[in-house]
Amino acid sequence: MQKRGYFITSEGPEGAGKTTVMNLLGDKLKEEGYDVVMTREPGGIMISEKIRNIILDNEHIMMESRTEALLYAAARRQHLVEKVQPAIDAGKIVICDRFIDSSLAYQGFARGIGVQEILAINKFAIGDTMPDKTILFDIEPSVGLARINAHKNREKNRLDVESLMFHEKVREGYLSLADQYPERIEVIDASCSVETVLEEVYKVIKSQLEIIR
Ligand SMILES: Nc1ncnc2c1ncn2[C@@H]1O[C@H](COP(=O)(O)OP(=O)(O)OP(=O)(O)O)[C@@H](O)[C@H]1O
Numbered sequence: 426m427q428k429r430g431y432f433i434t435s436e437g438p439e440g441a442g443k444t445t446v447m448n449l450l451g452d453k454l455k456e457e458g459y460d461v462v463m464t465r466e467p468g469g470i471m472i473s474e475k476i477r478n479i480i481l482d483n484e485h486i487m488m489e490s491r492t493e494a495l496l497y498a499a500a501r502r503q504h505l506v507e508k509v510q511p512a513i514d515a516g517k518i519v520i521c522d523r524f525i526d527s528s529l530a531y532q533g534f535a536r537g538i539g540v541q542e543i544l545a546i547n548k549f550a551i552g553d554t555m556p557d558k559t560i561l562f563d564i565e566p567s568v569g570l571a572r573i574n575a576h577k578n579r580e581k582n583r584l585d586v587e588s589l590m591f592h593e594k595v596r597e598g599y600l601s602l603a604d605q606y607p608e609r610i611e612v613i614d615a616s617c618s619v620e621t622v623l624e625e626v627y628k629v630i631k632s633q634l635e636i637i638r
């Protein structure tokens with residue numbers, strides 16, 4: 426029988442360090458000979474990158490919450506069938522920056538649509554494909570936002586500029602998901618140095634890869 430790959434997602438509030446640390450993790454795993462695909466949501470392929478631009482464009486302040494949730498789910502569907510699932514089926518390790526838990530935390534909790542509603546539209550979008558392991562980069566939203574704001578060149582998108590209270594609800598949402606799915610979601614303290622966070626994430630992922638290989 427063909428060996429199935431492994432699906433890892435990274436989650437957390439803005440500026441938690443997901444991109445920085447997971448890129449380093451991907452490089453490390455590649456050096457060790459693993460076949461790794463790095464990707465992100467919303468985006469990762471042409472159609473989903475176009476949807477990303479629509480969702481995150483600061484001019485679209487009138488976007489209604491359910492429209493936003495449906496656009497994320499649509500981008501997720503196309504990305505899954507075009508890129509993520511084929512790579513998993515080919516035995517690769519897929520590392521995806523954000524996935525369904527972002528929709529549950531941002532649209533379900535922080536926007537107040539409700540987790541069950543968001544689960545339902547995402548079930549339609551992704552069926553039974555869930556991450557094997559999710560790393561939750563936990564950080565005080567004010568610290569994450571300060572990291573982002575320290576970079577004058579980084580453009581702030583429509584979600585970045587939401588209120589601090591919104592981002593605090595996002596974090597609460599994530600922590601409640603971690604309580605609900607303790608087997609899948611590993612919470613990492615993302616306030617430490619990049620090196621320390623990478624070490625923690627590497628330990629978690631490496632132990633999982635050793636179990637399945
Ligand atoms: N552990 C860390 N300590 C201090 N600064 C960090 C740490 N990790 C990342 N940073 C810096 O914080 C900023 C945001 O990091 P990064 O883009 O990796 O976060 P992110 O979680 O992917 O953010 P977003 O979800 O908003 O895109 C970058 O300038 C990065 O260099």
Ligand SMILES: Cc1cn([C@H]2C[C@H](O)[C@@H](COP(=O)(O)O)O2)c(=O)[nH]c1=O
Binds near residue numbers: 439465523528531
């Ligand atoms: C997948 C997904 C993302 N979001 C939000 C989270 C961020 O504010 C942006 C993506 O920007 P990043 O720089 O790539 O982190 O979109 C969301 O609200 N819901 C989702 O499902």
